[in-house]
Amino acid sequence: MKPLRITEGVYQVGGPDMTSPEDCCIYLVDLGRPTLIDTGSGMDPRKLVRNLESLDYSPRDISLVVLTHCHIDHIGGVPYLLERFALPMAIHELDAAPVEEGDNRRIAATWYGINFSPTPIKTHLKGEEGTFEGGVSPLRWLHTPGHTPGSISLLVNNGLYRVLFGQDIHGPFYASFDSNLDDWALSMHRLLESEADILCEGHFGIIRPASEVRRYIEDYLRNYGKL
Numbered sequence: 001m002k003p004l005r006i007t008e009g010v011y012q013v014g015g016p017d018m019t020s021p022e023d024c025c026i027y028l029v030d031l032g033r034p035t036l037i038d039t040g041s042g043m044d045p046r047k048l049v050r051n052l053e054s055l056d057y058s059p060r061d062i063s064l065v066v067l068t069h070c071h072i073d074h075i076g077g078v079p080y081l082l083e084r085f086a087l088p089m090a091i092h093e094l095d096a097a098p099v100e101e102g103d104n105r106r107i108a109a110t111w112y113g114i115n116f117s118p119t120p121i122k123t124h125l126k127g128e129e130g131t132f133e134g135g136v137s138p139l140r141w142l143h144t145p146g147h148t149p150g151s152i153s154l155l156v157n158n159g160l161y162r163v164l165f166g167q168d169i170h171g172p173f174y175a176s177f178d179s180n181l182d183d184w185a186l187s188m189h190r191l192l193e194s195e196a197d198i199l200c201e202g203h204f205g206i207i208r209p210a211s212e213v214r215r216y217i218e219d220y221l222r223n224y225g226k227l
Contacts, residue, residue, distance in 0.1 A: 003028075003051045006206055007198060009158050011055060014040045015205070019047040022112055024073045024202045027165060028052070029156055032135025036065045036087075037154060037165050038202070039077030041112060048077060059085045064132060066141065068167040068202070069151040070095035071177075072109040072116060079119050090123035090132075092143060095150025105176060125152065144191065146184020148177050153187075155194055164194055164213065167202030170220055185226035188217050 004012040006027075012018070013036075014026030023040035026048060034057060040048060049059055065087050067075050078099070081087045091099065098106035102118035109116045131138040137157050144153045147168045154165040169188065173179035192214060199207040199216060207216050221227035 003055055004206075006200065007158060007161050007163065010156070010163055010198075010200070012200070012206070013051045013055070014038075014048045016203075018051060020044040022073055022076075024071075024167065025200065025205060027200050028055070028057070029139055029154075029163075029165075030057075030135075031137045031139075031156065031158055033063050033132070033139075034061050035132065035139055036062050037200075038068055038074040038167065039065060039081060041073045041114065042076030042078070042080055042116075043112075043114075045077045045080040059087065062087050063134065065089045066132070066139075066152075066154065067091040067095075067099075067121070068153070068165070069148045070098045070107050071148070071168075072107050072112055072114055074167065074202070075099055075107065076109075076112075076114060076116065078121075079117065082119065088123065089121045090125055091121045092150035092152050093124040093126050094143075094145070095148055096121055096124050106178070108177070142187075142190065144184075144187035146180055146187045147171055147173065148179065149183075151187070153191060155196065161197040162195065162210075163198045163200065164191060164196035165200045166191055166217075169199075169201060169217060170204065181224060181226065185221060185224070188221050188226070192217055 020043040027037040
């Protein structure tokens with residue numbers, strides 16, 4: 001499957017049907033500052049590179065890689081992208097340690113039979129929210145704990161649509177992940193307040209319009225008894 005243009009400046013460039021069955025959905029945002037959201041499992045990172053090149057991007061064009069949380073299907077490609085292209089990476093400080101320590105249990109690498117070596121991440125995001133400046137519209141990040149302590153979601157407005165990158169809204173939730181359902185419910189209510197027109201989810205692809213985004217989040221809240 002080829003890369004998918006979602007809306008102006010927003011693309012899906014990786015995922016189970018695009019790069020490797022073990023990968024999360026990987027997104028590219030370019031509204032003047034090309035930013036990659038997650039890296040996949042690292043099982044076949046060359047396919048990710050080829051998909052970027054098919055959109056006329058070199059990996060070296062990427063100004064930042066934002067990691068939405070510490071699980072292997074989202075961060076497994078980090079060592080390859082660091083070694084080959086020295087791309088700058090960012091992750092919330094509360095999810096940084098499992099990646100930097102190579103904690104294969106907490107990053108769920110053992111689920112996939114992958115051995116992930118300790119890998120430093122340049123930028124640790126702190127607090128509840130912030131923005132990555134540059135381009136015509138800043139990319140905003142929100143601390144949305146629940147699935148993991150340091151999970152984040154991202155928002156951008158391209159002038160046409162409010163686009164939400166809500167990786168792993170669906171969970172799952174396990175003690176080994178340090179999951180917290182109460183924190184997750186608060187995070188989901190915060191995302192509902194964004195009134196996004198398009199949701200780019202971590203494993204279930206693209207959800208639109210705004211009414212369907214709201215229904216998707218509310219259905220999970222209802223399923224977990226949090227609505």
